[in-house]
Amino acid sequence: MHIYTVFGPLLSLALHNFACSSPNGSLFDPRTFSGQFVSFHDDPVEYLDLSALDTLGESGSGLSLEQVLVKKEVHHPKKEGHYIVSEEAKEFLQGRLATLFVPTFYILVFFVSVPLNLVAVVMFVRYIRPRKPAVIYMLNLSCADLFFGLLLPFKISYHYHGNNWIYGDWICRTVTAAFYCNMYCSVLLICCIGGDRFLAVVYPINSLTWRSPKTATSVCISIWLLALVGVAPLFFSTQTVYLRQLDITTCHDIQDAQKLQSYYLYFFPIYATVFFFIPLVLTVVFYVRIVQALTEANVETRSKKTRAVVMTILVLVMFIVCFTPTNIILMVHYVQLSHVSSDSSYQAYLLSLCIGSLSCCIDPLLYYFGSSQCQRQVLFIFGRRRRLGTSSTFMTQSTRSSGYNSSIRKVETVGNQYT
Structure with a gap:
């Protein structure tokens, strides 16, 4: 499958319309459907006259006449008034894509990623042990992917119940912040x-002094702290909105367009740049240089060199395919602020998140189970257990246990599979 076939539908939705801003600095949240708040003192949306339209136009919502006429009333739980959301947003929140396809996709990801990453964490901690930088990075990556997978049941329940959040605002904030925290931790790792x-x-x-367990541990701690700071605005802002028209409470899917702070205009581009685009450039440079070095190196067998090159390319392709659509759509909203916003861009964003979630399934297959050394280790462990089950003497068990421990000490980390 060509990369265009993956990116095409998503990017065409995002590029069709962009986020908008106004002279007073209000703007739309790029990662949610926009909801325009109207107080009870205003006329209902269905009876808006030209003066009301002028008032809305001056509010910075960027709403056209046609858009205003198809808006629906929604109730804000904490203030007297209404939200107006587009008919497109209403249909999406009730549609099969959001209530059937997305949760079903997350169910498959959950049942594949959680066991794989759990086994990877156990193998790293118990058998390989974090004595080398590569193992420390991969252990943290497995933990991030595992935490990401464990959050999916909340998303699954939310979407399957018609995008209705039943766990309260603080849990919504926690799940939303943790969702993005683990995703961008994976990118950095x-x-x-x-x-x-x-x-x-x-x-x-020359790199021996840099590639130490102490350095790797410090880098991993810094990554987790940086990701936590990055998602702090999501945690400290309200993420739930009650829609009276649909009788549902959304979690992160609808935000008040007029309440977004002006610094978001700078925050989200910086956020995407730090957590994706800079790591993307570095990762591409790293793996291109690795492929060049492997191609020029004198490897014992041609098959070994070919395997290393193929694995390197697969890792790079996985990184680009899983994370690029999400972050490009995020940036597109802030490139052209003079255009009218469309909720179709958020639909593309939700679909791109589904693609991004595949990384927590692919990571353990490429980084751990894709290693020939890991495969030999797993076969050795299961083979040893079968032999121990049929052994009848203590001496035989002791001998095999000694051989097993010796083999474990000789196992190299997955990070050295390309050398």
């Missing part, structure tokens, strides 16, 4: 794994 492999392959001797 994948970049670090690429950097570690780059140093190990291209500068194997």
